[in-house]
Amino acid sequence: MSLTQSDIGRIANLARLELSGAQSETMLTQLNGFFDIVEQMNAVDTTGVEPLAHPTAVIDHVSLRLRPDVASEPNDREANQKSAPAVERGLFLVPKVIE
Amino acid sequence: MNELHTLGVSELASAIADKKTSSVEAAQHLLARAKQHSGLGAYLSFNEEATLAQARAADARIAAGERAPLLGVPLAHKDIFVTKDFATTAGSRMLAGYQSPFDATVVQRLAAQGAVTLGKLNCDEFAMGGSNENSAFGAVRNPWDTARVPGGSSGGSAVAVAARLAPAVTGTDTGGSIRQPASFCGITGIKPTYGRCSRYGMVAFASSLDQAGPMARSAADCAVLLSAMAGPDIDRDSTSLDHPAEDYTVLLGQPREGATAAQPLKGLRIGLPKEFFGEGCAPDVIATVRAALAEYEKLGATLVEVSLPRTELSIPVYYVIAPAEASSNLSRFDGVKFGHRAAKYDDLTDMYKKSRSEGFGPEVQRRIMIGTYVLSHGYYDAYYLQAQKIRRLIAQDFQAAFAQCDLIAGPVAPTVAWKLGEKSNDPVANYLADIYTLSTSLAGLPGMSVPAGFGAGGLPVGLQLVGNYFQEGPLLQAAHAFQQATDWHTRAPQGY
Numbered sequence: 001m002s003l004t005q006s007d008i009g010r011i012a013n014l015a016r017l018e019l020s021g022a023q024s025e026t027m028l029t030q031l032n033g034f035f036d037i038v039e040q041m042n043a044v045d046t047t048g049v050e051p052l053a054h055p056t057a058v059i060d061h062v063s064l065r066l067r068p069d070v071a072s073e074p075n076d077r078e079a080n081q082k083s084a085p086a087v088e089r090g091l092f093l094v095p096k097v098i099e
Numbered sequence: 100m101n102e103l104h105t106l107g108v109s110e111l112a113s114a115i116a117d118k119k120t121s122s123v124e125a126a127q128h129l130l131a132r133a134k135q136h137s138g139l140g141a142y143l144s145f146n147e148e149a150t151l152a153q154a155r156a157a158d159a160r161i162a163a164g165e166r167a168p169l170l171g172v173p174l175a176h177k178d179i180f181v182t183k184d185f186a187t188t189a190g191s192r193m194l195a196g197y198q199s200p201f202d203a204t205v206v207q208r209l210a211a212q213g214a215v216t217l218g219k220l221n222c223d224e225f226a227m228g229g230s231n232e233n234s235a236f237g238a239v240r241n242p243w244d245t246a247r248v249p250g251g252s253s254g255g256s257a258v259a260v261a262a263r264l265a266p267a268v269t270g271t272d273t274g275g276s277i278r279q280p281a282s283f284c285g286i287t288g289i290k291p292t293y294g295r296c297s298r299y300g301m302v303a304f305a306s307s308l309d310q311a312g313p314m315a316r317s318a319a320d321c322a323v324l325l326s327a328m329a330g331p332d333i334d335r336d337s338t339s340l341d342h343p344a345e346d347y348t349v350l351l352g353q354p355r356e357g358a359t360a361a362q363p364l365k366g367l368r369i370g371l372p373k374e375f376f377g378e379g380c381a382p383d384v385i386a387t388v389r390a391a392l393a394e395y396e397k398l399g400a401t402l403v404e405v406s407l408p409r410t411e412l413s414i415p416v417y418y419v420i421a422p423a424e425a426s427s428n429l430s431r432f433d434g435v436k437f438g439h440r441a442a443k444y445d446d447l448t449d450m451y452k453k454s455r456s457e458g459f460g461p462e463v464q465r466r467i468m469i470g471t472y473v474l475s476h477g478y479y480d481a482y483y484l485q486a487q488k489i490r491r492l493i494a495q496d497f498q499a500a501f502a503q504c505d506l507i508a509g510p511v512a513p514t515v516a517w518k519l520g521e522k523s524n525d526p527v528a529n530y531l532a533d534i535y536t537l538s539t540s541l542a543g544l545p546g547m548s549v550p551a552g553f554g555a556g557g558l559p560v561g562l563q564l565v566g567n568y569f570q571e572g573p574l575l576q577a578a579h580a581f582q583q584a585t586d587w588h589t590r591a592p593q594g595y
Contacts, residue, residue, distance in 0.1 A: 003472075007472075008468075011468050011471050011472045011475070012468065014471050014475060015426060015455075015467045015468055015471040016430075016433070016448070016451040016452050016455055017452060017455055017456050017459075017464055017467065017468070018449075018452040018453055018455075018456040019456070019464075027464075027465065027468060030465060030526055030527075031465070031468060031469065031472075033526075033527050034418065034469065034526065034527055034530070036527075037414060037415050037418075037527060037530075037531075038415040038418070038419060038482065040411070040412065040415060041412065041415050041416065041419075041482075041485050041486060041489060042481070042485070044409075044412065044485070044488075044489055044492070046485060046488035046489060046492070049488040049489075049491055049492060050488070050491060051484050051487030051488050051490075051491065052487055052488070052490045052491035052494060053307060053487055054307050054338065055293045055307060055308075055490075055494065055541065055542055055543025056292070056293055056294050056338075056340065056543050056568070058491070058494045058495075058498075058542075058543075059568050062294075062340060062341075064337065064338070065333075065337065065341075066337070067333070067334055067337065072334055076200060079200035080200050081436075082198055082200065083196070083197045083198050083199075083437040083438070084435070084436055084437055085434055085435070085437075085438075085439075085440035086440065092435050092436060094435055094447060094450070095444065095446055095447045095450055096446075096447075097447055
């Protein structure tokens with residue numbers, strides 16, 4: 001199975017990337033080259049194998065946990081917004097979303 | 100003292116504690132040296148005022164009689180750790196000018212021990228790469244041959260240590276990013292068990308794989324740093340292991356139980372995966388690794404053949420899982436809360452697209468594309484889920500191997516450092532070069548690179564040692580025993 005130029009356009013849109021025509025062509029070649037080595041995964045029989053999402057889940061005594069749902073960090077709006085591209089009166093500015 | 104850069108962590112800490120020098124003097128000397136060798140591209144940013152303030156504070160603690168293994172020792176951090184006093188870019192144009200409101204846990208823990216930050220170190224953009232050529236702020240040069248790559252993604256980290264611009268540094272390893280540059284630059288580095296060091300404040304690449312670790316000249320110095328870096332961070336990192344911090348220096352120089360001083364590793368069974376010694380590995384690398392293993396036999400270890408049958412599969416498995424996680428993690432870069440925003444755009448979606456396409460470099464965009472595709476409707480089961488299933492099989496392969504041995508050894512990478520530009524237009528060639536480090540990361544096991552000698556062109560070769568979960572102590576003990584018997588780790592590139 002090979003990806004096509006229209007697949008690249010669809011994926012780029014999902015990923016919120018804008019590729020030029022030349023970039024899109026390079027991407028197509030490179031992704032197809034990559035998926036050639038991915039195809040060998042299909043030959044592996046994984047019937048009955050549980051997916052492993054987290055490596056230490058295989059260690060018996062380690063389990064994932066949730067922390068109590070309480071605010072633990074101080075509210076430091078000024079420091080947190082220092083690197084924002086556009087801020088006004090403590091709010092992040094974005095282009096108009098609803099007409 | 101004008102030879103301060105030749106001292107390792109423990110030597111420098113002693114010199115400072117004994118008042119032969121001061122933390123301020125050491126920091127000034129290393130900063131001057133880092134600037135003198137700026138052509139290597141190892142450092143991305145400094146804040147001399149902050150560095151010297153930290154050094155003065157350390158000197159005051161020493162004057163008050165305090166002693167600690169890292170007190171006053173200048174270190175540098177991979178620019179993937181956020182720092183409130185230094186710019187943080189993750190090697191990306193996306194984060195140019197970013198100022199973090201807080202320090203990463205690893206940074207904070209080292210600072211609490213009195214370590215002083217010299218600056219931030221170059222790396223592949225968002226830690227994606229194995230040559231450091233993917234940094235938006237220029238490549239890093241290998242001091243053993245400046246026409247060659249230092250490895251990556253912690254390339255600036257490895258070069259800072261190899262060129263004596265810092266006695267030790269931090270790095271991160273997602274698929275080999277500590278071990279491979281350590282190997283290429285002839286230094287020592289360890290990636291601990293996944294979850295041993297907090298990921299809080301590490302700019303995220305692939306969250307189920309990312310792990311911090313130290314890089315230094317010796318296993319002993321790595322042990323000092325790792326003891327400070329590792330330990331639970333329960334409230335801030337949901338995958339931080341709830342396992343008390345350890346002093347990794349206690350086993351150093353101790354013979355194994357039942358062994359002798361002459362043969363300190365007697366009884367240690369070292370497993371050699373036959374898949375790591377096949378025709379895919381360059382003969383000079385195999386010969387150097389074999390010679391190091393012969394040294395281990397002299398130290399009392401026995402070598403046994405083991406098998407990691409899915410070694411080759413670890414490449415597609417890793418390069419499906421890591422980009423999948425990256426595509427999700429990097430969706431936060433939308434030009435709204437922080438990071439680059441395009442100057443011109445039509446609407447919100449256009450702003451996202453233009454900001455991201457301008458901010459991310461080609462390798463990062465490639466991985467976002469791969470990750471988005473393998474997670475998309477209709478492909479999730481065939482790629483992402485299948486990769487996660489094989490990931491479990493890979494983890495099981497290691498447990499089967501550890502039934503026959505105490506640790507696993509082999510090459511870190513199939514070749515010595517390659518020339519700058521040699522693989523830069525061929526992403527798949529770069530991915531294939533990660534073959535011996537990916538499986539350890541997928542399984543979440545601790546692994547390290549130990550200088551083993553020199554291969555073709557007089558370039559360094561690393562010996563990879565992999566332990567079972569939480570076996571960092573015995574790993575460092577085995578590396579230290581080797582370094583007591585050999586001097587590969589003390590060699591400096593000519594001119595440094």
